Amino acid sequence: MKSIKIKAFKVSQPIGEFYCGKIKASDLVDITYSDVRRMSDSENRELDDYIGIQRPLIESRVKAIRNFISGVDSSFPNSIIIAMSSDNVNWDEYNNDFIITPNNDGDFSKLAKILDGQHRIAGFDKNNMTFINELGDESEFELLVTVFVDADISTQANVFSTVNLAQTKVNKSLVYDLESLAYSRSPEKTCHDIAVLLNKEKNGPFEKRIKRLGVATPKISNETLTQAAFVENLLKLITFDAKSDRNYFLAKEKGGKISKEYNLEKIDNSSLIKYPLRKSFIAEKDSVIAANVSNFFSAVMKLWPNAWNKSNKISSLNKTIGLIALFRVLKDILSYMNERYNIDALRVLSIDDFSQILDGGDLDENAFMQLDAVSKSSKIIYDMICGNLALYDDEDA
Structure with missing residues (x-):
C-alpha cells in the first residue's frame, strides 16, 4: 500500500x-x-x-x-x-x-x-x-x-x-525599516531610504518629523508622521505591486535561470502615467524621486507654513490625514506632467514650480485648522487643494 x-x-x-x-x-x-x-x-x-x-x-x-x-x-x-x-x-x-x-x-x-x-x-x-x-x-x-x-x-x-491568540502584531514601520538591510533593490527599500533621508534633511519639510519605528524618538518632539504612512503613500506613485517588483530585482541579482522567470510589469505608457515616479524607479534614479517629494512638500511648507508646522496641534495638514491627501495631489501633478508633456525619468520640478501649481490664490491655510483629525478629512483636504491648483492651461480646460 x-x-x-x-x-x-x-x-x-x-x-x-x-x-x-x-x-x-x-x-x-x-x-x-x-x-x-x-x-x-x-x-x-x-x-x-x-x-x-x-x-x-x-x-x-x-x-x-x-x-x-x-x-x-x-x-x-x-x-x-x-x-x-x-x-x-x-x-x-x-x-x-x-x-x-x-x-x-x-x-x-x-x-x-x-x-x-x-x-x-x-x-x-x-x-x-x-x-x-x-x-x-x-x-x-x-x-x-x-x-x-x-x-x-x-x-x-x-x-x-x-x-x-498570543501573537503580537509587528509594527509596520519596523517592517519597512528592516527593508534597508535587503541587498537587492525594491520599492519598499527605495521608499524607506527616502524617508530616512528626508527626515534628516536640514530645514527640510520632513526634518525630525517621521517616527522611524512607528514610536516616538527619544528627545525629539512632535514627530507627527509614521515611517509606515510615508512609505505606503509614496509607494502609490511608484508601483502597482511592490512584491512583484522586488521579485524581479532579486531574481536579477541572483542571476542564472531564475533571472529569466520574472519580468517587470506595468511599464507601458498608461501605467507610467498612472504611477508617475515608476520610470525614475526603474531607471534607478532614486535621487529624482527624493527631490520631487522634497520639493513638493517644501512648496507646501512655503505656502502654508503655520498649517504644516509640526508644533501646530490644531492643524490637520501636518498629520497623517494631511500626508495622505498631499501625496494624492503630488501624484495628480506628476501624472499630469507625464501625460501633458512626456514621461521623463529625470524630470525634477523645483520648489517654485510646485509653488506656482499649488497656489491658485483661493485657499487660506486657516481652512486646515477647522477640520477634525479623522480619516474622512483626508478627502476634504485633497479636494480643497485640488480645487486650488493652477495646473491646467486653457488648452486643457
Whole structure:
C-alpha cells in the first residue's frame, strides 16, 4: 500500500509527545483538509465549536500568501501544526521515519486536521509546489510540520490558542525599516531610504518629523508622521505591486535561470502615467524621486507654513490625514506632467514650480485648522487643494 514517509524526530514536552519533520507541500496539501473553503458547518469543525472561534479562510490573505510563495526568496521557516489519528500513522523510531498511511480505500484526503497554518496550505496550488533552485533544477517545496497524534479536543484547543491568540502584531514601520538591510533593490527599500533621508534633511519639510519605528524618538518632539504612512503613500506613485517588483530585482541579482522567470510589469505608457515616479524607479534614479517629494512638500511648507508646522496641534495638514491627501495631489501633478508633456525619468520640478501649481490664490491655510483629525478629512483636504491648483492651461480646460 502506498504511504508517505517523512524524516522526523519525536519531541517530549509537558503537553505530551509530538513529531517534527519536513514534508513536501504537495503531500501536506493532499492529507489536510484541502476543501476547507467549501467545508460544511458541521463537518470537522469540533475545534471551532470547542474554542468558540470561527476560522474561515480569508481569500485576500490566501491570495497574498500565494503571491509570496511564487516569490524568488519565499520561505516558511515556522512549522505548520496538524493533528492526526494513530490509525493513519506509524513511527519507525530506529530510522526516524514518520509514516502516513491512507484510509482503507487508499484515500489520503482529510487525514490531518490543521491546527495552525490553514492559510499557508491554502496558498499552495499546482503552479507553486515546486521551484527552480540555484542550480537551475526543479525542486519540491518542502515545509516544516508538527504532528500531534491522537490529541484530544482540549489539547488541540490548547495548541491553537497558544500559537494564534498570543501573537503580537509587528509594527509596520519596523517592517519597512528592516527593508534597508535587503541587498537587492525594491520599492519598499527605495521608499524607506527616502524617508530616512528626508527626515534628516536640514530645514527640510520632513526634518525630525517621521517616527522611524512607528514610536516616538527619544528627545525629539512632535514627530507627527509614521515611517509606515510615508512609505505606503509614496509607494502609490511608484508601483502597482511592490512584491512583484522586488521579485524581479532579486531574481536579477541572483542571476542564472531564475533571472529569466520574472519580468517587470506595468511599464507601458498608461501605467507610467498612472504611477508617475515608476520610470525614475526603474531607471534607478532614486535621487529624482527624493527631490520631487522634497520639493513638493517644501512648496507646501512655503505656502502654508503655520498649517504644516509640526508644533501646530490644531492643524490637520501636518498629520497623517494631511500626508495622505498631499501625496494624492503630488501624484495628480506628476501624472499630469507625464501625460501633458512626456514621461521623463529625470524630470525634477523645483520648489517654485510646485509653488506656482499649488497656489491658485483661493485657499487660506486657516481652512486646515477647522477640520477634525479623522480619516474622512483626508478627502476634504485633497479636494480643497485640488480645487486650488493652477495646473491646467486653457488648452486643457
